[in-house]
Amino acid sequence: MTTELPTPTTDRPAPGQLTFRAPRRGKAPTHLADHDLAGRKDWARELGIPAFRADQVSRHYFERLVTDAAQMTDLPKTGRSELVEGLLPPLLTPVRTLSADDGATLKQVHRLHDGAMVESVLMRYPGRVTMCISSQAGCGMNCPFCATGQAGLTRNLSTAEIVEQVVAAARALRHGDLHGGEEGTHDAQEALRVSNVVFMGMGEALANYKASLGAIHRLVDPAPEGLGMSARGVTMSTVGLVPGIDRLAGEGIPVTLALSLHAPDDELRDELVPINTRWKVDEALDAARRYFEATGRRVSIEYALIRDINDQAWRADLLGEKLNARGRGWVHVNPIPLNPTPGSKWTASRRGVEQQFVERLLAHGIPTTVRDTRGSDIDGACGQLAATV
Numbered sequence: 427m428t429t430e431l432p433t434p435t436t437d438r439p440a441p442g443q444l445t446f447r448a449p450r451r452g453k454a455p456t457h458l459a460d461h462d463l464a465g466r467k468d469w470a471r472e473l474g475i476p477a478f479r480a481d482q483v484s485r486h487y488f489e490r491l492v493t494d495a496a497q498m499t500d501l502p503k504t505g506r507s508e509l510v511e512g513l514l515p516p517l518l519t520p521v522r523t524l525s526a527d528d529g530a531t532l533k534q535v536h537r538l539h540d541g542a543m544v545e546s547v548l549m550r551y552p553g554r555v556t557m558c559i560s561s562q563a564g565c566g567m568n569c570p571f572c573a574t575g576q577a578g579l580t581r582n583l584s585t586a587e588i589v590e591q592v593v594a595a596a597r598a599l600r601h602g603d604l605h606g607g608e609e610g611t612h613d614a615q616e617a618l619r620v621s622n623v624v625f626m627g628m629g630e631a632l633a634n635y636k637a638s639l640g641a642i643h644r645l646v647d648p649a650p651e652g653l654g655m656s657a658r659g660v661t662m663s664t665v666g667l668v669p670g671i672d673r674l675a676g677e678g679i680p681v682t683l684a685l686s687l688h689a690p691d692d693e694l695r696d697e698l699v700p701i702n703t704r705w706k707v708d709e710a711l712d713a714a715r716r717y718f719e720a721t722g723r724r725v726s727i728e729y730a731l732i733r734d735i736n737d738q739a740w741r742a743d744l745l746g747e748k749l750n751a752r753g754r755g756w757v758h759v760n761p762i763p764l765n766p767t768p769g770s771k772w773t774a775s776r777r778g779v780e781q782q783f784v785e786r787l788l789a790h791g792i793p794t795t796v797r798d799t800r801g802s803d804i805d806g807a808c809g810q811l812a813a814t815v
């Protein structure tokens with residue numbers, strides 16, 4: 427059975443049309459994870475709750491991943507449910523969980539309070555668990571090869587709606603819902619926590635800057651303020667919103683930046699990644715280089731290889747030259763075989779062509795790794811998250 431995404435309040439975008447401002451829909455209820463610790467205490471006071479309760483509930487939420495009032499026995503019994511409901515209103519309702527790669531990949535589909543849907547994908551690798559999260563319902567960037575972009579932007583997510591995806595997944599891990607590590611081994615132990623989070627699900631995270639930055643804080647701030655993940659394990663992905671990249675560089679949080687480039691020349695990139703009509707290839711690459719200089723974090727260049735469109739050897743050479751023109755050792759390229767979406771004319775490059783593209787980049791001295799396409803059989807890979815259930 428297929429239930430379509432509720433009709434977005436935007437129309438399907440015309441080719442090349444960019445949508446920066448999300449149509450206003452009902453705002454998500456305020457949640458503990460929307461605030462830092464000091465903000466939570468102020469908010470609790472406003473609700474007539476003693477500030478130290480915000481601390482207690484933070485421990486349950488960020489350390490124990492618990493939202494069930496019955497398990498919070500350090501809170502007074504009288505009024506406990508109301509207190510917990512006030513601070514931790516339910517934001518995501520699980521709609522469906524799909525499994526692939528012998529249980530090592532899980533796609534979780536969630537319904538938000540207003541009926542909008544978002545998806546996140548959990549992938550287990552030896553020694554780590556990577557999670558791909560959504561920052562918007564839909565996306566306004568309108569890349570023509572991407573299922574999410576074709577449906578338009580429904581709305582921005584709140585900080586807590588972004589964080590909740592990770593907390594829900596961490597809980598699923600604790601319950602042993604993700605397979606892949608050998609039981610009883612070090613690997614199985616390691617996999618009990620989310621080690622890497624990438625903002626590569628639905629949406630352009632830098633177009634929802636404030637909420638995404640708040641989510642980064644909640645991921646990396648030590649418990650009970652946040653989940654205490656390493657900033658190095660967090661990757662912020664963008665199609666190249668240059669002011670957003672510069673702003674993030676100034677935040678002093680060394681998360682990794684991934685720039686979805688997909689073409690080294692403006693002529694093609696204007697078509698493949700319409701944001702290029704605002705900020706050109708050279709401007710995006712200059713911003714990426716500045717990001718490296720500010721954070722010391724090597725930038726990832728994402729390059730979806732699309733058959734006969736952007737996979738020519740000369741484009742690999744041009745990319746290598748443009749990266750080297752900005753210095754050595756600051757960048758890494760991830761070619762990604764495109765995940766074909768139904769009804770789309772875009773498809774993945776031939777194997778030999780992919781291989782040649784990689785070899786050309788390596789010949790320029792650019793570290794290059796083809797990214798795997800985990801989850802492609804459940805539409806859970808990059809550019810395929812369109813939230814149909």
Ligand code: SF4
Pocket residue numbers: 565566567568569572573574575576627628629630665809
């Ligand atoms: S590829 Fe990314 S930025 Fe482009 S439309 Fe899809 S989700 Fe948005």
